Amino acid sequence: MTPLEQAFMDENWGAPVRIETAKDHPTLIVAPENLLNISRRLKDDPKFHFDLLTDITAVDHLHRAPRFQVVYHLYSTRSARRVRVNLFLPSEQPSVDSVTPVWPAANWYERELFDLFGIHFRGHPNLKRLIMPGRWIGHPLRKDYPLGGEEVLFSHNRGQIEQQVIPWDQLEDEAEVYEEIDLDQAKTSGFIGTVPESETQVNPMRLDLNMGPQHPGTHGLLRLVLHLEGEVVRDVEPHIGYLHTGIEKSMERLSYPQALTMTDRADYVSNLNNNLAYCMAVENLLGLEIPLRAQYARVILNELERLASHMVWLAALSFDMGVMSAFFYCFELRERVLEIKNLCSGVRMMTSYITVGGLRMDLPNGFHEKVQNILEPFPDKIGELEKMLDDNPIWIRRLKGTGKLSPEEAIAWSVTGPPARASGIKWDLRKSNPYSCYDHFEFDLPLGSEGDNYDRYRVRMEEMRQSLRIIRQALDRLPGGAFRSDDRKVVLPPREELERSMEAVIHHFLISSDGFLVPPGEAYAAVEGPRGELGYYIHSDGGNKPYRVKIRDPSFAHAQAIPVMARGGMVADIIALIATIDPVLGGIDR
Amino acid sequence: MTAPLDKAVHWAQRSSLWPLTMGLACCAIEMMSMVGSRYDIARFGAEVFRGTPRQADLMIVSGRCSMKMAPVVRRLYDQMAEPKWVIAMGTCASCGGEFNNYAIVQGVDKFLPVDVFVPGCPPSPEALIFGILKLQEKIAKGSPPAYLRKESS
Numbered sequence: 001m002t003p004l005e006q007a008f009m010d011e012n013w014g015a016p017v018r019i020e021t022a023k024d025h026p027t028l029i030v031a032p033e034n035l036l037n038i039s040r041r042l043k044d045d046p047k048f049h050f051d052l053l054t055d056i057t058a059v060d061h062l063h064r065a066p067r068f069q070v071v072y073h074l075y076s077t078r079s080a081r082r083v084r085v086n087l088f089l090p091s092e093q094p095s096v097d098s099v100t101p102v103w104p105a106a107n108w109y110e111r112e113l114f115d116l117f118g119i120h121f122r123g124h125p126n127l128k129r130l131i132m133p134g135r136w137i138g139h140p141l142r143k144d145y146p147l148g149g150e151e152v153l154f155s156h157n158r159g160q161i162e163q164q165v166i167p168w169d170q171l172e173d174e175a176e177v178y179e180e181i182d183l184d185q186a187k188t189s190g191f192i193g194t195v196p197e198s199e200t201q202v203n204p205m206r207l208d209l210n211m212g213p214q215h216p217g218t219h220g221l222l223r224l225v226l227h228l229e230g231e232v233v234r235d236v237e238p239h240i241g242y243l244h245t246g247i248e249k250s251m252e253r254l255s256y257p258q259a260l261t262m263t264d265r266a267d268y269v270s271n272l273n274n275n276l277a278y279c280m281a282v283e284n285l286l287g288l289e290i291p292l293r294a295q296y297a298r299v300i301l302n303e304l305e306r307l308a309s310h311m312v313w314l315a316a317l318s319f320d321m322g323v324m325s326a327f328f329y330c331f332e333l334r335e336r337v338l339e340i341k342n343l344c345s346g347v348r349m350m351t352s353y354i355t356v357g358g359l360r361m362d363l364p365n366g367f368h369e370k371v372q373n374i375l376e377p378f379p380d381k382i383g384e385l386e387k388m389l390d391d392n393p394i395w396i397r398r399l400k401g402t403g404k405l406s407p408e409e410a411i412a413w414s415v416t417g418p419p420a421r422a423s424g425i426k427w428d429l430r431k432s433n434p435y436s437c438y439d440h441f442e443f444d445l446p447l448g449s450e451g452d453n454y455d456r457y458r459v460r461m462e463e464m465r466q467s468l469r470i471i472r473q474a475l476d477r478l479p480g481g482a483f484r485s486d487d488r489k490v491v492l493p494p495r496e497e498l499e500r501s502m503e504a505v506i507h508h509f510l511i512s513s514d515g516f517l518v519p520p521g522e523a524y525a526a527v528e529g530p531r532g533e534l535g536y537y538i539h540s541d542g543g544n545k546p547y548r549v550k551i552r553d554p555s556f557a558h559a560q561a562i563p564v565m566a567r568g569g570m571v572a573d574i575i576a577l578i579a580t581i582d583p584v585l586g587g588i589d590r
Numbered sequence: 591m592t593a594p595l596d597k598a599v600h601w602a603q604r605s606s607l608w609p610l611t612m613g614l615a616c617c618a619i620e621m622m623s624m625v626g627s628r629y630d631i632a633r634f635g636a637e638v639f640r641g642t643p644r645q646a647d648l649m650i651v652s653g654r655c656s657m658k659m660a661p662v663v664r665r666l667y668d669q670m671a672e673p674k675w676v677i678a679m680g681t682c683a684s685c686g687g688e689f690n691n692y693a694i695v696q697g698v699d700k701f702l703p704v705d706v707f708v709p710g711c712p713p714s715p716e717a718l719i720f721g722i723l724k725l726q727e728k729i730a731k732g733s734p735p736a737y738l739r740k741e742s743s
Binding site: 132133140145146147148149150152213214215216220221241242243244245246247249250261262265268269312315327328331332334335338348349350585586589 | 611612613614615616618619620622623625626627628641653654656657658659662666686688689690691692693694696711712714
């Protein structure tokens with residue numbers, strides 16, 4: 001029993017609380033009516049201090065009572081410990097207290113559950129659909145909601161299947177049904193901040209501006225409704241869901257190895273980081289040991305992906321700030337990383353190269369040289385870019401002092417990764433909760449002090465240098481040996497064995513067609529992605545398909561925090577702000 | 591007299607396609623790569639990405655299109671000046687691809703007249719350039735844009 005579990009045991013909760021030892025971290029099972037009290041205790045008691053709400057999600061146990069399970073993942077930035085809080089709700093009118101008074105970041109997470117599961121959160125300030133269109137019928141992530149889609153057309157069923165018809169001219173355009181916000185109602189709900197009494201009068205300077213979902217500055221299909229006072233931003237309302245892909249629902253229909261391909265397409269700028277987080281969660285449930293060579297290779301690949309991702313970020317940021325030439329420099333550097341991914345897997349982006357058990361194939365010939373080719377010129381190239389940008393007074397004036405985020409706000413809104421470090425929070429999962437042998441390498445955490453756009457830019461630039469440092473160490477010390485686990489129930493047998501052993505052929509066939517069985521349970525694994533904490537929560541029922549997968553994407557929390565950073569700034573600052581927090585809509589909407 | 595004039599017009603149209611700056615999903619990143627210096631779409635005269643549909647004549651639907659986004663995409667298309675062309679980039683935009691589910695439109699040809707489909711997940715920049723070249727061939731031959739053909743809506 002860990003000290004944390006002991007502390008939970010010893011605590012007098014004043015309510016029935018069951019403590020379970022899960023495979024990853026302790027789990028508290030509470031009654032729905034005690035949730036708010038226990039949440040406050042978990043956050044405010046210095047013994048626990050779970051100040052950061054990582055994620056809220058739900059699982060639908062159809063045909064079982066109680067039907068709904070709501071899962072809270074909490075993190076303590078002080079002690080780097082995690083805890084999971086579970087509670088169960090009945091099938092009829094599932095409803096539980098909102099935890100927005102304790103963790104403001106719960107707002108969107110609860111709205112998402114209301115939208116996709118139909119769970120009601122009492123006391124939520126603005127319980128509306130978040131992902132699906134406003135007038136959508138049904139809750140897609142419930143198990144009795146069909147996956148939908150269209151039957152695949154083959155030559156034998158031509159003419160027999162019904163083609164999906166999109167009445168595009170009848171579909172609701174969200175922008176059209178946008179209603180003027182009711183200020184009185186908004187004020188009481190606290191949704192758009194507190195508006196002083198004098199400001200609720202009619203003001204000719206007041207303007208509501210719709211930005212997105214198609215806008216070159218929103219980096220994807222993000223829609224912001226800006227409430228302006230002249231040029232000053234009074235408030236921002238982000239709307240998401242324009243790229244909702246149903247990835248989580250689709251994953252429930254795929255075997256574990258097949259579902260891996262979906263993870264590439266969630267946050268599509270950091271594919272390998274997604275692969276790793278998913279594989280770590282599955283490996284955790286399986287209790288699989290990963291050979292050292294695979295761990296080191298995973299570190300190298302993840303850091304290379306971070307470089308590629310930051311290059312897209314810098315390209316987009318500089319493009320938005322009007323520095324078109326930096327865009328070309330960045331994409332040229334990114335191509336070098338893509339060459340390595342291409343060499344490893346034959347694909348430029350969606351590699352699925354990191355698999356459950358290790359890597360899909362051993363690192364190819366010429367991998368070392370290719371990585372060396374990146375390591376040598378990259379620092380100079382970063383310096384070149386910095387010189388190009390930092391010597392430009394427009395660059396400095398647009399980034400410095402704009403889009404500020406204080407460390408307290410960052411924690412309250414679950415901001416992680418580079419934006420949190422730019423606000424001065426010394427926290428990186430690679431340091432605080434090392435995974436995949438990150439503790440074998442030396443690197444520093446670049447920190448900012450102001451939490452403004454410029455700090456976020458600086459932190460990411462320095463991070464690239466640290467990534468290069470990690471890659472260099474891992475490449476020098478890359479051990480030989482197996483590149484994947486030798487558990488034949490999970491990983492494919494080596495190619496040469498297929499010619500000799502019938503058993504190997506059977507295993508190969510079974511794993512390729514059916515996947516493998518994963519013991520029942522739940523696991524959450526997170527990596528430090530280029531944008532922040534990127535986690536996968538997997539709930540297994542013992543079958544060969546995940547019963548429920550939840551992708552905890554950092555951009556989701558960051559998009560929610562846009563209003564906090566944008567209030568009081570100018571319209572032009574919003575462009576810089578979106579670019580520096582680097583949201584990827586594929587991850588936000590999933 | 592008209593035939594050579596047509597030729598000149600087609601030559602001008604195909605040599606200066608102006609795509610709309612519209613990135614939907616993963617494919618948009620490869621579309622950006624195509625603009626980058628390694629692939630350099632400027633060699634084929636299609637590098638002037640426009641932020642407003644009023645100034646664009648090529649829509650590259652780069653990625654999966656959700657039910658929530660479909661009306662927005664259609665509205666953008668309607669705002670573009672004629673003649674206009676559509677490239678469905680990637681399997682998701684072409685047929686729904688991997689995401690055969692409630693959220694994704696199973697091919698943007700359900701609500702847009704598509705001229706060229708580019709397969710791939712995502713298509714490499716070379717593949718997209720090939721798609722643009724194919725479109726240029728069509729324009730040079732004088733075949734009408736997809737929205738003028740009878741069978742498409």
